[in-house]
Amino acid sequence: MYNETASPVFRRQKKAKRAISLALLAAAVVFSVWYVKFDPVEFLSGIPIFITFIFADFLPPNLTNLKSYTGPVLDTLVFAVVGTFISSALGLVTAFLMARNTSPHPAVRIILRGIVSFVRNVPFLVWASLLVVIFGVGTMPGLFALLVFGTCFLARVYAESIEELDKDATEALEASGASHVQIIKHAIIPQFMPAYFSWTLFMFEINIRSSAILGLVGAGGIGSNLKQSMDLFQYGRASMIIVILIVLILAVEFLTQKIRERIL
Amino acid sequence: MQQETSFQAYPSSKLEKTGKPSGKKIRVGHRKTQLQNRLFFAAAAVLFLVCVSFLDLSWEQFTNGLSSIPNIASKVMTISFDALPDLTDGMLTSIIIAFLTVVISVVLSILLAFLIAENITPVKWAGRVLRYILLVIRTVPTTIWVLLAVASMGFGSMAGVLGLIFPTSSYLIKSFAAQIEESGDETIEAMRAVGASWLQIVFKGLLPGLLLPFLAIVSFRFEMEVAETVMLGMVGAGGIGVLLQDYISYYEFADLALGIIIVFVTIFAVELISNRVRSRLARR
Numbered sequence: 001m002y003n004e005t006a007s008p009v010f011r012r013q014k015k016a017k018r019a020i021s022l023a024l025l026a027a028a029v030v031f032s033v034w035y036v037k038f039d040p041v042e043f044l045s046g047i048p049i050f051i052t053f054i055f056a057d058f059l060p061p062n063l064t065n066l067k068s069y070t071g072p073v074l075d076t077l078v079f080a081v082v083g084t085f086i087s088s089a090l091g092l093v094t095a096f097l098m099a100r101n102t103s104p105h106p107a108v109r110i111i112l113r114g115i116v117s118f119v120r121n122v123p124f125l126v127w128a129s130l131l132v133v134i135f136g137v138g139t140m141p142g143l144f145a146l147l148v149f150g151t152c153f154l155a156r157v158y159a160e161s162i163e164e165l166d167k168d169a170t171e172a173l174e175a176s177g178a179s180h181v182q183i184i185k186h187a188i189i190p191q192f193m194p195a196y197f198s199w200t201l202f203m204f205e206i207n208i209r210s211s212a213i214l215g216l217v218g219a220g221g222i223g224s225n226l227k228q229s230m231d232l233f234q235y236g237r238a239s240m241i242i243v244i245l246i247v248l249i250l251a252v253e254f255l256t257q258k259i260r261e262r263i264l
Numbered sequence: 265m266q267q268e269t270s271f272q273a274y275p276s277s278k279l280e281k282t283g284k285p286s287g288k289k290i291r292v293g294h295r296k297t298q299l300q301n302r303l304f305f306a307a308a309a310v311l312f313l314v315c316v317s318f319l320d321l322s323w324e325q326f327t328n329g330l331s332s333i334p335n336i337a338s339k340v341m342t343i344s345f346d347a348l349p350d351l352t353d354g355m356l357t358s359i360i361i362a363f364l365t366v367v368i369s370v371v372l373s374i375l376l377a378f379l380i381a382e383n384i385t386p387v388k389w390a391g392r393v394l395r396y397i398l399l400v401i402r403t404v405p406t407t408i409w410v411l412l413a414v415a416s417m418g419f420g421s422m423a424g425v426l427g428l429i430f431p432t433s434s435y436l437i438k439s440f441a442a443q444i445e446e447s448g449d450e451t452i453e454a455m456r457a458v459g460a461s462w463l464q465i466v467f468k469g470l471l472p473g474l475l476l477p478f479l480a481i482v483s484f485r486f487e488m489e490v491a492e493t494v495m496l497g498m499v500g501a502g503g504i505g506v507l508l509q510d511y512i513s514y515y516e517f518a519d520l521a522l523g524i525i526i527v528f529v530t531i532f533a534v535e536l537i538s539n540r541v542r543s544r545l546a547r548r
Contacts, residue, residue: 029367032360036421036502046417046426053416074318081315085308121531122524125407125495125505129512130520134336135329140321193301213407216499217509226408230415246403263300 061243062236069244072222075139076248079214079221080207083146088200090147091154098155099162101170102184112155119152124210129217142219146207154203161195162188197263201256208252212245339517347519350507351526358503359530361424361496362489368425369433370482376433377440378466383448386462401434410496424493424501432489439481443474480545487538494527 032038094112096102103109119127127148131141169187178186215223222241229237376394378384385391406428413427451469460469497505504527511520 032364036357036360043422050416078315078318081311085312118528121528123491123495125498126508133512134332135325140325209405213405249403
């Protein structure tokens with residue numbers, strides 16, 4: 001539309017560029033399909049099978065014996081609360097050691113950054129199932145997985161928000177001769193509070209979701225009930241658990257939204 | 265606690281009389297904010313204590329676990345490169361699953377996003393119903409979608425793609441629609457005024473300008489998708505996760521170490537590339 005005035009050479013170049021990128025994309029798709037032996041026909045016929053599977057085998061949810069779900073649901077909530085708490089405390093300390101403007105020493109900062117980015121970039125279920133090997137099946141590895149992952153995630157986002165803070169307050173305090181600790185207490189923490197609340201609440205939402213899937217590798221919570229009922233082909237029960245999960249996640253999101261509106 | 269003593273508690277006359285600082289601290293914080301913060305932390309602390317008392321963690325399990333760490337760590341340290349071909353193959357498969365999912369989802373989402381965006385939707389109520397359906401789809405964790413797909417199609421990368429398509433398209437549709445709502449109003453109004461049809465508005469008016477922002481969203485989602493596919497392998501959807509799960513359950517920690525390093529490097533690289541793509545798109 002805008003190229004009407006542009007020179008024809010430029011237009012031709014742009015067209016060629018677009019053609020090349022489309023061709024590359026097509027080549028990548030073809031290569032991928034060949035590499036994983038992806039059969040489009042089988043895939044397409046799989047979609048109706050999947051949908052009938054969901055509607056015929058899966059729904060309706062099994063409404064009997066509702067009491068048996070309360071334990072796992074409470075477990076999941078407790079996991080998320082405890083995980084969020086401890087990881088927000090640990091993450092806060094790490095973040096202050098890690099952020100450029102509060103770090104005591106550059107070496108500390110670089111080492112912590114390395115560790116945090118390593119843990120964060122390896123998916124969470126990998127850590128969870130490694131912890132299952134270390135601590136055995138049960139709630140403990142699940143909680144620790146949430147802790148390890150949550151701490152690293154929060155340390156990164158906290159550190160980023162600390163680095164983004166206004167420098168004016170810090171400089172003013174520095175000029176009036178405040179110590180390092182005083183600067184952190186009076187200039188950085190008050191400014192950082194809104195970001196802290198908001199990220200911690202977000203972490204709580206993430207933790208609810210994660211503690212729901214932790215059970216799939218044997219780390220407790222409602223996920224283990226889901227896995228169990230899937231393995232036993234009790235699809236009615238499984239779909240009930242999924243429905244409970246949806247309600248739980250939506251309720252938590254609604255709640256954190258309300259808290260956010262009140263606090264911020 | 266010194267902050268509790270408020271400045272008003274000391275009448276100015278007293279200060280004038282003595283003429284020197286009283287030694288008490290002047291209250292700095294905003295009172296209502298402080299109160300709110302205290303309330304928040306108090307409520308949180310109570311909740312925390314209740315939850316901790318609810319959890320029954322056994323100390324024995326903890327110490328046993330801790331004592332097994334050095335043993336496992338030493339095994340992890342003897343990193344072996346025997347499994348390198350398998351692992352690269354697995355990693356490539358994971359990336360391909362992510363790539364195919366994103367390609368298919370983008371096609372689906374571009375079509376559906378225009379049905380959902382408030383300012384261009386042809387049927388208002390249908391758009392709204394679809395929105396709620398998508399919300400429910402997005403709420404179910406990705407891993408559970410894949411678990412369902414595996415249950416219906418059997419193990420393999422195809423089940424992975426099928427399972428991932430649902431949350432991925434749902435996310436993309438929502439972000440695309442938000443983008444359309446944010447930037448499309450003027451174009452839509454101008455084109456409506458000259459009598460363009462719905463198809464003309466979408467394909468001639470909106471799409472050309474939206475391609476770059478859409479590309480930024482897609483590159484971000486691809487980054488998430490790669491991390492997601494690694495996990496999905498662990499519930500049986502093909503890719504490197506299957507290998508990692510095997511190594512963990514057969515205690516082959518030397519191979520596992522290499523696997524984790526490969527995963528880390530790949531995800532890190534994907535993140536770097538996608539960041540660069542996005543910053544280049546933003547500069548245009």
